[in-house]
Amino acid sequence: MADFLRKIDHKLFTRCYMATTNKYKAFIFDMNGTLIDDMKYHTDAWYEILTKELGSDLSYENLKAEMYGKNAELLVRVFGEDYFQPEEIEQHSVNKEKQYQKIYKPHLEAISGLQDFLSKAEKNNIAMGIGSAAIMFNVDFVLDNLDLRRYFASLISADEVERSKPDPETFLKGAEALGVKPEECLVFEDAPKGVEAARNAGMDAVVLTTMHGKEEFAALDNIKFFIKDYEDPQLDQLI
Structure with missing residues (x-):
């Protein structure tokens, strides 16, 4: 019984300690x-656009390493600073997000x-x-x-x-x-x-x-x- 009470007291102390700290x-x-x-669906959408529409030879594994930041920044990292005009970057970005939502929505869950x-x-x-x-x-x-x-x-x-x-x-x-x-x-x-x-x-x-x-x-x-x-x-x- 004493051991049981000590365990209970320890649990209460731990909870109170964490609550106050x-x-x-x-x-x-x-x-x-x-x-x-x-993230797989974002990568899939980008890979489809980058390789089939824009002609990049970037591998899927190398693309995964580029999956951070804004869409415009990713395009610059892959193709270089002056490869696209701003309006082209915007269009490719919008197309990618539409593609992503289309393929991911049936699987969307928290x-x-x-x-x-x-x-x-x-x-x-x-x-x-x-x-x-x-x-x-x-x-x-x-x-x-x-x-x-x-x-x-x-x-x-x-x-x-x-x-x-x-x-x-x-x-x-x-x-x-x-x-x-x-x-x-x-x-x-x-x-x-x-x-x-x-x-x-x-x-x-x-x-x-x-x-x-x-x-x-x-x-x-x-x-x-x-x-x-x-x-x-x-x-x-x-x-």
């Missing part, structure tokens, strides 16, 4: 690969456990926002089709920033919009560039291993832990 007042979520496991996790965070008065390199066209597509919009008090997309991740602008604007200090924010990300952006903003991060392995984040020291989905018990310490 949790420094995070806000969660900022990347979207692609973080709320939804869709990462396992996300709804429950967002609900718990909301009940614990944790402010939440989106900080994504996606354009608002895609943010709306995801939030409205999955009925997630109500959880997020701020939406920072590629349309609201001048500099893409790993620049911290996306997350710093998110913190400002939520009314919290950068160090009070915890970022949820799936990509090394995104975690680097969080570090540059002075924020910790939780990493979802939807597209990148743990070894790809070895150089980053602001990671609290890695998770496969939002059913991971490690998340209990956050809310």
Whole structure:
């Protein structure tokens, strides 16, 4: 009986300790690969356009390494600075997003456990926002089709920033919009560039291993832990 009571006391102490020492007042979520496991569909859409329409010989594996930042930046990385006129870049970007939504919509679903996790965070008065390199066209597509919009008090997309991740602008604007200090924010990300952006903003991060392995984040020291989905018990310490 004494051992049992000690275990109970320890559990209560742990819960109380975590409740009083949790420094995070806000969660900022990347979207692609973080709320939804869709990066394969983005890569497929780009690969179709880059190779079949635009004549690139970029391999699928090499393309995966370029899957960060704004669409215009990806096109410049692949083809060079002056290959396309601005209006051509805009058209290719729009075509890619339409292709992505077409092939992904039948598979659109939230990462396992996300709804429950967002609900718990909301009940614990944790402010939440989106900080994504996606354009608002895609943010709306995801939030409205999955009925997630109500959880997020701020939406920072590629349309609201001048500099893409790993620049911290996306997350710093998110913190400002939520009314919290950068160090009070915890970022949820799936990509090394995104975690680097969080570090540059002075924020910790939780990493979802939807597209990148743990070894790809070895150089980053602001990671609290890695998770496969939002059913991971490690998340209990956050809310």
